[in-house]
Each structure stands twice: as C-alpha cells, then as structure tokens.
Amino acid sequence: MNKPIVNQKHSENNRSRTLRTILTGRTHLVLLMGITLALIPLLSLLAAEGDNQHEVVVHLDNDHIQTFRGRLGRWVVPGGESYGSLAYRFGTTVEEIRAINDGTLDRSRYNFVPMSLDYYNQLVQEGYGRRMLRIDERNMLWPVERPHYTSRYGNRRGGMHLGVDLACSPNTVVLAAGDGVISHSAWYGGLGQAVAIQHDDGLVTWYGHNNQLLVKVGERVRRGQIIAFSGNTGRSTGPHVHFEVRYMNVALNPEDFLEQGLIQPNLVLQEESPLDPELGTNMGASALLGQDEQTPTP
Numbered sequence: 150m151n152k153p154i155v156n157q158k159h160s161e162n163n164r165s166r167t168l169r170t171i172l173t174g175r176t177h178l179v180l181l182m183g184i185t186l187a188l189i190p191l192l193s194l195l196a197a198e199g200d201n202q203h204e205v206v207v208h209l210d211n212d213h214i215q216t217f218r219g220r221l222g223r224w225v226v227p228g229g230e231s232y233g234s235l236a237y238r239f240g241t242t243v244e245e246i247r248a249i250n251d252g253t254l255d256r257s258r259y260n261f262v263p264m265s266l267d268y269y270n271q272l273v274q275e276g277y278g279r280r281m282l283r284i285d286e287r288n289m290l291w292p293v294e295r296p297h298y299t300s301r302y303g304n305r306r307g308g309m310h311l312g313v314d315l316a317c318s319p320n321t322v323v324l325a326a327g328d329g330v331i332s333h334s335a336w337y338g339g340l341g342q343a344v345a346i347q348h349d350d351g352l353v354t355w356y357g358h359n360n361q362l363l364v365k366v367g368e369r370v371r372r373g374q375i376i377a378f379s380g381n382t383g384r385s386t387g388p389h390v391h392f393e394v395r396y397m398n399v400a401l402n403p404e405d406f407l408e409q410g411l412i413q414p415n416l417v418l419q420e421e422s423p424l425d426p427e428l429g430t431n432m433g434a435s436a437l438l439g440q441d442e443q444t445p446t447p
C-alpha cells in the first residue's frame with residue numbers, strides 16, 4: 150500500500166524532532182545516567198569501607214502495632230467486649246487468640262490479639278505505623294521511646310543507683326533492649342513488677358516498676374518487642390522504668406551500651422510500606438518481622 154506523501158513528511162518531522170530532543174532536553178538526563186552508573190562501583194566501595202555490616206533496622210512496637218511470638222497484633226484487656234467481637238475487629242479468630250495466649254483467656258487481663266494483614270495495612274496507612282530505627286546490632290535499644298533521665302547510674306543520696314530511671318507516663322510500652330530469653334518476669338523486691346532478659350552475649354537487662362508483665366520465663370523475645378506496660382510498682386516515687394544492665398550479676402552503666410539513635414531523629418524512619426497481600430494473612434504477619442518463625446521456648 151502506498152503511503153501518502155503527507156504522512157512521510159510528517160514522519161520525517163517526527164524523527165528530526167526526536168533527534169533534537171535527545172540532543173537538547175534529554176542530553177542532561179543521559180549525562181546524569183552515565184555519571185550515576187560510573188559512580189556505582191565507587192559508592193559500593195565506600196559503603197563496604199564504612200562500618201555498617203552490623204547495621205540493622207528495628208521496628209519499635211507502639212500503642213497500636215505490637216509483636217508477640219512472631220505475630221503482629223496488640224495486647225488488649227477485653228473487659229466487656231466478647232472475644233468473637235475482638236476477633237472480628239482485628240481480622241482473626243477466637244481460636245487464634247486462644248492459641249497464642251496458651252489456651253487461657255482472661256478478659257480482665259491483657260490478652261494478645263493477632264491482627265490480619267488488612268488490619269495492619271490499614272493502621273499503617275492511617276499513620277499508626279511503628280517507628281523504625283537503623284542501629285548497630287551490637288548496641289542496646291532504649292526500653293522506652295523518647296526517653297529522658299530522671300536519675301542516672303552511680304552514687305546518689307542513700308547509696309548506689311544501679312541503673313537509669315526513664316520517666317514515662319503509666320502504661321507506656323516497654324521494649325526489649327535486645328534479643329534474648331526472659332529469665333525473670335514477676336515481682337522482684339524494690340523493682341516491683343520486673344522483667345529480666347538474658348541476652349546471647351551474656352549481658353542481662355532488667356526493667357523495673359511495671360504495671361503489667363506480658364512475657365513468661367523461658368520465652369524468646371526480639372529487640373523492640375513490647376515486654377511490659379510501665380508503671381510505678383515497688384520502691385518508686387513516680388511512674389518510670391528502671392533499666393539495668395548486668396554482667397555476671399554486676400550492674401554496669403547502661404549508658405555505655407545504649408544506642409543513641411532514639412535521640413538522633415535522622416536515624417528514625419516511619420513504618421509506611423504496606424505488606425504484600427500475596428503473602429496472606431498469617432504468613433504475612435510473620436514475614437514482616439523479617440526473621441524466621443519464632444517459637445517460644447517452653
């Protein structure tokens with residue numbers, strides 16, 4: 150079929166316009182791409198030189214999104230609400246709630262309610278996502294967000310203060326400072342309701358004066374996982390978390406171990422990427438933790 154001459158001209162015009170565009174407007178883009186490509190080996194070399202092989206991103210459980218035994222959900226006191234209604238609200242089943250709470254449900258106490266992927270994604274989209282912190286995995290995480298000291302480690306009137314006191318309002322989320330196994334979760338003298346975590350490197354961390362303890366002895370926890378709600382129990386003059394770091398039962402200065410990231414806002418990111426719906430509800434919730442399935446130690 151013969152093409153009309155008009156169209157051929159049009160086509161030639163298009164070609165020359167394309168050429169002009171490449172030579173003018175797109176030249177910058179092409180140059181930029183070239184430079185970027187050339188820089189990639191240099192940048193990766195610089196990254197390798199930096200001491201970032203210990204860098205990890207940690208999700209900090211907050212009031213809305215919490216973790217327990219590898220699942221996403223929230224600690225809830227059901228009160229007058231039925232478990233059926235709770236399950237419906239969080240997109241789970243009564244059986245799942247029962248299972249993760251070791252078969253016992255007590256509506257007057259905190260129960261962990263797993264949440265569906267849809268519910269989680271909705272929370273993140275509404276801006277309730279957790280804060281994410283890029284830290285050196287060898288450091289400890291602050292047990293409460295936005296911490297401020299009311300008392301530091303060392304001598305103080307009446308004797309030695311063996312930890313740091315972090316003021317916070319009652320029922321603030323208390324976070325595990327590092328991965329480890331719960332070695333104590335009960336009343337402990339002046340520390341009131343206290344949790345201790347045995348970490349893999351031999352250090353033990355203590356969290357005192359809580360209102361409610363959420364973990365059991367022998368259970369494995371992850372850094373950034375909620376372990377208690379804070380309070381004012383034991384020998385305490387106001388709501389706070391008493392945090393201790395011990396090695397061979399000797400109390401060390403926690404400030405030597407704490408990651409400074411929480412007080413460096415540039416290291417803090419907001420959780421904002423919804424999970425892949427392809428992963429499915431249960432698998433997705435575990436997958437988000439970015440680690441293998443967590444099974445509680447008996």
Ligand SMILES: [Zn+2]
Nearest residue numbers: 312313314391
């Ligand atoms: Zn204290």
